[in-house]
Amino acid sequence: MFTVNVEKECGCFKKSDFSNNMSFENKDDALLQALNMVKEMNQDFCQKHEFTLQEVGNTFSISMEERGKSGCCGGGHCG
Numbered sequence: 001m002f003t004v005n006v007e008k009e010c011g012c013f014k015k016s017d018f019s020n021n022m023s024f025e026n027k028d029d030a031l032l033q034a035l036n037m038v039k040e041m042n043q044d045f046c047q048k049h050e051f052t053l054q055e056v057g058n059t060f061s062i063s064m065e066e067r068g069k070s071g072c073c074g075g076g077h078c079g
Contacts, residue, residue, distance in 0.1 A: 002030035003059045004037065010064060012045035027058075034060035 004022045006013060013020075018037055024030035034053050041051045041062070049064045 001025065001058065002027050004030055004034045004062070005059050006062045008064045010049055013041070030060055034062060038062055
């Protein structure tokens, strides 16, 4: 069994048709769902957050960060 989990549900996620903690019998179906979710969330949500995917065991975990902060310490010297 494979699971697609959204670590933090933002307001846009709660308003969407997506479900959290979805279970799949095979890895390919779970991965495809997770990739599609991340793509749509990054393109169609309000743009306040950036969503990334990570595989942890049998779970595809979608995490959320404020846009513009990923990979940067926020000190203003990364740009």
